[in-house]
Amino acid sequence: MESAKENQELKVLLINGSPHRNGNTFIALSEVAKALEAERIKTEIFPIGNRPIQGCIACYKCNKTGICVFKDEPYLTLRQKTEEADGIIIGSPVYFGGPSGTLCSLLDRLFYSSGHLVQYKPAASVVVCRRGGASASFDRLNKYFTILNMPVVASNYWNSVHGRNPGEALQDAEGLQTMRTLARNMAWMLRNLRKNGTVPPEVEPRIHTNFIR
Numbered sequence: 001m002e003s004a005k006e007n008q009e010l011k012v013l014l015i016n017g018s019p020h021r022n023g024n025t026f027i028a029l030s031e032v033a034k035a036l037e038a039e040r041i042k043t044e045i046f047p048i049g050n051r052p053i054q055g056c057i058a059c060y061k062c063n064k065t066g067i068c069v070f071k072d073e074p075y076l077t078l079r080q081k082t083e084e085a086d087g088i089i090i091g092s093p094v095y096f097g098g099p100s101g102t103l104c105s106l107l108d109r110l111f112y113s114s115g116h117l118v119q120y121k122p123a124a125s126v127v128v129c130r131r132g133g134a135s136a137s138f139d140r141l142n143k144y145f146t147i148l149n150m151p152v153v154a155s156n157y158w159n160s161v162h163g164r165n166p167g168e169a170l171q172d173a174e175g176l177q178t179m180r181t182l183a184r185n186m187a188w189m190l191r192n193l194r195k196n197g198t199v200p201p202e203v204e205p206r207i208h209t210n211f212i213r
Contacts, residue, residue, distance in 0.1 A: 017099060122152075
């Protein structure tokens with residue numbers, strides 16, 4: 001018999017790191033979401049919006065409380081949604097060869113203060129650019145996952161879509177196919193993790209070694 005957990009609906013949270021709610025990053029994430037929904041995986045696209053977002057100030061108070069000292073709405077909402085999600089996909093436009101600065105400010109605080117909420121959840125990043133900078137941005141976003149024991153879901157190419165003007169991402173047939181493949185791979189990983197009841201490995205006490213010692 002299937003357990004209650006096996007019957008629970010799987011959900012993937014897609015974070016839209018663009019200030020443009022319905023721009024090309026949204027188009028790329030929507031392609032992922034549609035393919036996930038076709039695999040019977042529930043999805044939600046969360047836009048961080050275009051308001052200023054506080055960055056990390058290295059006060060380290062979250063080490064004691066497990067939550068950032070800045071209780072702004074985007075952080076609190078995203079913290080709750082990442083905790084509830086089974087998988088996470090982060091999308092960003094490319095600005096000066098890197099992800100959106102506002103997005104990184106939010107992710108720095110979220111992943112440092114609340115990393116315990118996302119460990120071992122499958123994750124992936126998606127980047128959208130006019131021409132260049134996609135690989136560097138892709139690498140930057142993946143670092144959030146690889147420092148927190150999060151399995152990184154792959155596709156048939158690096159997860160990038162091209163487009164600058166509104167709607168141009170729809171013309172990138174290969175990029176959109178990469179998004180659909182990513183979605184199917186995410187669904188495959190989530191279902192197998194749930195089916196096999198995989199228990200995360202035992203975690204050693206963290207060792208911090210400064211280079212000056």
